[in-house]
Amino acid sequence: xxxxxxxECLTLLSQRLGSQKFFFGDSPASLDAFVFxxxxxxxxAKLPNGKLQQHLKSLQNLCNYCTSILSLYFPWDGGELRPxxxxxxxxxxxxxxxxxxxxxxxxxxxxxxxxxxxxAFLSGIVSIQxxxxxxxxxQPIALAEEEEEE
Numbered sequence: 001x002x003x004x005x006x007x008e009c010l011t012l013l014s015q016r017l018g019s020q021k022f023f024f025g026d027s028p029a030s031l032d033a034f035v036f037x038x039x040x041x042x043x044x045a046k047l048p049n050g051k052l053q054q055h056l057k058s059l060q061n062l063c064n065y066c067t068s069i070l071s072l073y074f075p076w077d078g079g080e081l082r083p084x085x086x087x088x089x090x091x092x093x094x095x096x097x098x099x100x101x102x103x104x105x106x107x108x109x110x111x112x113x114x115x116x117x118x119x120a121f122l123s124g125i126v127s128i129q130x131x132x133x134x135x136x137x138x139q140p141i142a143l144a145e146e147e148e149e150e
């Protein structure tokens with residue numbers, strides 16, 4: 001039912017947009033920002049079930065709408081788009097892998113680990129105690145040893 005409703009919503013948006021550049025003519029409105037914020041991730045993300053994504057790709061005017069907004073408001077390197085953005089509606093082209101993906105993942109894990117450890121130390125959840133001698137060079141005395149001395 002949910003997929004059916006979403007497909008119907010996409011179809012209605014496509015019909016409403018028609019051949020216009022934006023929903024209310026030649027200039028974008030807040031509705032365009034809202035619709036784009038929902039359509040772009042659906043169009044660009046890798047999804048486990050691609051039924052809805054395939055339906056969106058079949059609605060050429062919505063694909064062109066997203067591509068137009070991407071090129072207009074999110075240009076890369078002086079207005080040129082990266083290859084995955086050229087035609088997001090084409091079925092053949094998967095986005096090229098980020099060459100630094102593994103490095104970025106490792107750095108993310110390390111930053112997260114440092115942040116968690118820092119929080120644990122600063123909040124007192126974890127503390128480091130030195131073994132061996134206590135203050136002024138004295139050996140710590142266990143409770144049983146204290147009782148024997150008395």
